[in-house]
Amino acid sequence: xxxxxxxxxxxxxVAILVxxxxxxxxxxxxxxxxxxxxxxxxxxxVGGGLIRDVLLQDGVPILLLNPLFQFYAALGxxxxxxxxxxxxxxxxxxxxxxxFMIGGWVLLACxxxxxxxxxxxxxxxxxxxxxxGGGLIRDVLxxxxxELMRPGFFYGIAAFGAxxxxxxxxxxxxxxxVSQIAAMAAAIILRVTSxxxxxxxxxxxxxSDLVLRKIGLRDHQAADSETQARTVGR
Amino acid sequence: MAAGxxxxxxxxxxxxxxxxxxxxxxxxxxxxxxxxxxxxVVGVFALAFATGLxxxxxxxxxxxxxxxxxxxxxxxxxxxxxxxxxxxxxxxLISRFDPVMVILDGLAMxxxxxxxxxxxxxxxxxxxxxxxxxxxxxVGGLLIRDVLAGVAPQLVRPGAFIAVxxxxxxxxxxxxxxxxxxxxxxxxxxxxxALFLRAGAYWFGWHTGSAGDLSARAWNFWSRRAxxxxxxxxxxxxxxxxxxxxxxxxDYRPDSPQDKG
Numbered sequence: 001x002x003x004x005x006x007x008x009x010x011x012x013x014v015a016i017l018v019x020x021x022x023x024x025x026x027x028x029x030x031x032x033x034x035x036x037x038x039x040x041x042x043x044x045x046v047g048g049g050l051i052r053d054v055l056l057q058d059g060v061p062i063l064l065l066n067p068l069f070q071f072y073a074a075l076g077x078x079x080x081x082x083x084x085x086x087x088x089x090x091x092x093x094x095x096x097x098x099x100f101m102i103g104g105w106v107l108l109a110c111x112x113x114x115x116x117x118x119x120x121x122x123x124x125x126x127x128x129x130x131x132x133g134g135g136l137i138r139d140v141l142x143x144x145x146x147e148l149m150r151p152g153f154f155y156g157i158a159a160f161g162a163x164x165x166x167x168x169x170x171x172x173x174x175x176x177x178v179s180q181i182a183a184m185a186a187a188i189i190l191r192v193t194s195x196x197x198x199x200x201x202x203x204x205x206x207x208s209d210l211v212l213r214k215i216g217l218r219d220h221q222a223a224d225s226e227t228q229a230r231t232v233g234r
Numbered sequence: 235m236a237a238g239x240x241x242x243x244x245x246x247x248x249x250x251x252x253x254x255x256x257x258x259x260x261x262x263x264x265x266x267x268x269x270x271x272x273x274x275v276v277g278v279f280a281l282a283f284a285t286g287l288x289x290x291x292x293x294x295x296x297x298x299x300x301x302x303x304x305x306x307x308x309x310x311x312x313x314x315x316x317x318x319x320x321x322x323x324x325x326x327l328i329s330r331f332d333p334v335m336v337i338l339d340g341l342a343m344x345x346x347x348x349x350x351x352x353x354x355x356x357x358x359x360x361x362x363x364x365x366x367x368x369x370x371x372x373v374g375g376l377l378i379r380d381v382l383a384g385v386a387p388q389l390v391r392p393g394a395f396i397a398v399x400x401x402x403x404x405x406x407x408x409x410x411x412x413x414x415x416x417x418x419x420x421x422x423x424x425x426x427x428a429l430f431l432r433a434g435a436y437w438f439g440w441h442t443g444s445a446g447d448l449s450a451r452a453w454n455f456w457s458r459r460a461x462x463x464x465x466x467x468x469x470x471x472x473x474x475x476x477x478x479x480x481x482x483x484x485d486y487r488p489d490s491p492q493d494k495g
Contacts, residue, residue, distance in 0.1 A: 036390025143386035
């Protein structure tokens with residue numbers, strides 16, 4: 001059940017650098033000071049991993065154990081702070097790498113959760129949280145409503161899809177490499193589909209009236225006028 | 235682990251109550267802040283606890299020894315509770331002694347830096363991790379306070395030095411301990427550094443600015459263009475860290491009123 005990840009070791013360095021760069025650029029555009037840019041870059045680059053390690057309570061977070069990770073995050077912050085205008089031109093590249101890395105983060109977290117000995121459902125949870133946690137901390141620090149929770153292109157859904165795919169296949173005792181590749185593919189497919197066809201994550205769709213009418217607890221006219229009143233009032 | 239065992243013998247001569255004093259000062263600042271913002275009794279208590287204990291709690295969570303430090307003795311919670319009570323009833327009096335609070339806050343910040351950095355060094359972590367933990371211990375409470383109070387975190391916004399003293403003094407502490415100087419001296423120097431920077435920010439208005447862009451300058455230099463640089467930057471250090479000289483850039487952003495705190 002050990003998850004030797006089917007991707008080269010330097011990829012997580014690239015992922016941290018890219019995450020820190022996007023976070024740092026976001027902070028720079030929001031007009032934060034050097035400390036703010038550094039903090040936001042750190043949290044976007046490695047915040048998800050930090051949340052994962054705190055939740056799993058498996059020793060000191062990897063961020064603190066590996067000074068190299070701190071170096072990459074700080075490098076991203078410095079580039080974003082001083083060369084924002086240039087770095088922002090490479091946004092499509094970050095987007096592509098970010099899409100690719102959703103699956104990577106999910107797999108790293110899921111593998112760690114399995115090593116700790118968690119069952120399938122907690123593993124899915126940890127994988128999803130690790131992939132989306134960085135963006136969440138970034139938005140809290142910048143005092144924005146979390147992008148994660150607003151309707152938009154799939155990100156959290158892609159992470160959830162990847163975590164579910166990996167855990168399901170692994171639970172069905174597929175070879176580890178198959179489930180890992182399938183998970184990364186699931187994340188990429190979900191995200192790219194959403195971007196390409198302009199599908200955004202759904203908001204709540206209220207069916208209470210419909211259900212009440214169907215089971216005969218409310219007649220049509222009253223329901224219609226009430227709905228109308230509510231719409232006008234809004 | 236030879237270095238680790240050596241470092242675990244870091245013992246400070248400053249008495250134990252110094253930690254409680256640091257918690258009390260930060261808690262008092264948090265309670266006063268809540269009172270000034272017009273929060274109710276629960277708000278005052280929550281912000282006193284968050285500001286006083288938030289940094290230590292973050293450190294303990296990250297290093298994974300929460301029950302070992304903060305919750306093992308009742309005194310941390312009781313001290314924060316006392317700070318909340320005092321802040322609830324005497325907020326007006328305390329805000330009249332702002333300079334005193336700044337001095338105490340600077341000392342508390344320096345002390346908390348040493349506590350966090352020392353915890354990290356004890357666990358055998360790298361110096362950069364120790365600086366990170368020291369900073370987080372010192373300013374984590376402020377971060378949690380602002381998130382709870384629902385304002386944009388002051389910590390990350392341009393304005394008077396908040397995190398800069400913490401980062402610099404953590405760095406001073408780690409460097410002094412790593413070069414195996416006397417740890418008491420290291421602690422005192424750290425507290426003095428934090429106090430100096432914090433007081434300087436209060437009395438001389440040292441503050442951070444937002445990002446200045448060097449892309450065009452770098453490009454000009456790299457491509458050896460002959461045209462003069464359109465952006466006049468008299469002194470880079472002044473611009474990025476003290477910002478006393480007004481910036482002459484096209485995207486000059488005045489501070490929003492919220493940042494004045």
